[in-house]
Amino acid sequence: MNRHDIALIGFGGVARALAETIRDRGADLTRELGFELRVVAITDLRLGSLMVADGIDLGAVLDMEPGDTFAGWHGGTAAPQNDYVIRNTTADIVVEATFTNPVDGEPAVSHVRAALESGKSVTTTNKGPVALAGAELNRIAEENGVRFEYEGSVVSGTPVLRFAEKTLAGLRINAVRGILNGTSNYVLGQMELGMTLEDAVAEAQGLGYAEADPTADIEGSDVQLKVVILANELLGAGMTTTDVQRRGIAGVTAADIVEAAARGRRWKLIGSAFRNASGGVTAAVEPVALPLSDPLAGINGPTNAVSFETDMLGTVTVSGPGAGRVETAFALLSDIVAIDAQLGAAVTA
Ligand SMILES: NC(=O)C1=CN([C@@H]2O[C@H](COP(=O)(O)OP(=O)(O)OC[C@H]3O[C@@H](n4cnc5c(N)ncnc54)[C@H](O)[C@@H]3O)[C@@H](O)[C@H]2O)C=CC1
Numbered sequence: 270m271n272r273h274d275i276a277l278i279g280f281g282g283v284a285r286a287l288a289e290t291i292r293d294r295g296a297d298l299t300r301e302l303g304f305e306l307r308v309v310a311i312t313d314l315r316l317g318s319l320m321v322a323d324g325i326d327l328g329a330v331l332d333m334e335p336g337d338t339f340a341g342w343h344g345g346t347a348a349p350q351n352d353y354v355i356r357n358t359t360a361d362i363v364v365e366a367t368f369t370n371p372v373d374g375e376p377a378v379s380h381v382r383a384a385l386e387s388g389k390s391v392t393t394t395n396k397g398p399v400a401l402a403g404a405e406l407n408r409i410a411e412e413n414g415v416r417f418e419y420e421g422s423v424v425s426g427t428p429v430l431r432f433a434e435k436t437l438a439g440l441r442i443n444a445v446r447g448i449l450n451g452t453s454n455y456v457l458g459q460m461e462l463g464m465t466l467e468d469a470v471a472e473a474q475g476l477g478y479a480e481a482d483p484t485a486d487i488e489g490s491d492v493q494l495k496v497v498i499l500a501n502e503l504l505g506a507g508m509t510t511t512d513v514q515r516r517g518i519a520g521v522t523a524a525d526i527v528e529a530a531a532r533g534r535r536w537k538l539i540g541s542a543f544r545n546a547s548g549g550v551t552a553a554v555e556p557v558a559l560p561l562s563d564p565l566a567g568i569n570g571p572t573n574a575v576s577f578e579t580d581m582l583g584t585v586t587v588s589g590p591g592a593g594r595v596e597t598a599f600a601l602l603s604d605i606v607a608i609d610a611q612l613g614a615a616v617t618a
């Protein structure tokens with residue numbers, strides 16, 4: 270049987286959803302995908318670390334009570350020994366799903382670098398390493414004959430990056446524009462129904478859409494990272510966050526929403542990047558009161574949408590879930606499938 274052994278770095282909403290999928294649908298996945306998935310290491314700030322080379326009992330881990338740690342477990346410690354686990358695990362794929370740090374991407378950049386340097390492929394939903402160190406990490410992956418995959422870093426499990434890179438290959442993409450943050454889109458929709466921004470953010474947190482620090486969602490830095498990723502991946506921009514002007518939805522008031530509705534408009538947080546006349550790329554994040562005739566005006570709740578302006582097809586738009594634990598776990602699964610397609614299974618018994 271072909272198999273991939275997985276190490277989970279960060280065991281929050283998204284990584285837990287992947288573990289639940291493997292626990293609940295593992296046999297079906299093995300049959301459908303042609304390889305088995307086994308978790309052999311977990312490390313998390315709150316739980317500590319656990320390494321079990323012949324497979325972790327996911328049922329037991331998923332049944333842990335709040336406040337429990339891996340102290341006293343066979344192969345477990347209360348301290349999160351991330352670097353040790355990443356370098357020494359028998360896993361062939363490392364899943365990085367710790368907090369996104371929009372300033373320098375750490376410690377996730379170091380986690381990804383350590384994994385790739387020690388010959389493991391990486392899948393991540395963490396936008397920090399991709400936006401702030403993507404070129405370096407892709408180079409290290411290539412040097413080590415492994416893969417660095419990050420479909421979930423933009424629009425959660427909805428296949429945007431792989432779609433543009435693989436399915437639109439041969440087209441020239443001149444611009445990208447979209448709703449790239451599920452939390453802010455959900456919040457704006459709830460504010461249209463009369464809820465306060467604070468209450469709507471609390472709801473988005475409960476639903477697993479928001480960042481650990483939801484300021485990133487509301488003030489636009491989450492979208493700024495996603496715009497950098499799209500601009501670099503699809504427009505070859507070589508940008509970083511300081512190249513992207515940013516304004517989030519914190520300044521959009523209930524009165525602004527009422528006034529826009531009276532004019533037949535809806536506020537949306539729009540991320541965009543386009544090739545400019547001087548051959549460079551201009552990128553921005555800003556709230557815009559869109560006319561209802563704009564296709565992006567009809568995108569509701571945590572749903573996101575990205576429009577690609579292309580030379581041969583004109584505008585191509587992809588829409589789907591932009592946030593959510595299970596939806597984002599699917600992005601990890603799709604990356605694992607891509608790694609398997611490129612490198613094959615690490616273990617063939
Ligand atoms: N939830 C969503 O809808 C989406 C999330 N993402 C990204 O995926 C990643 C994971 O998201 P969630 O699971 O929702 O976040 P979460 O906040 O539920 O979980 C993050 C986990 O990482 C752990 N952690 C943080 N720093 C750590 C460190 N230095 N060492 C070990 N563990 C550490 C935390 O204890 C927590 O359990 C984040 O980077 C987020 O930006 C991306 C797309 C969608």
Ligand SMILES: N[C@@H](CC=O)C(=O)O
Nearest residue numbers: 450451452479480592
């Ligand atoms: N907090 C983010 C999660 C996905 O990146 C969002 O709301 O879009």
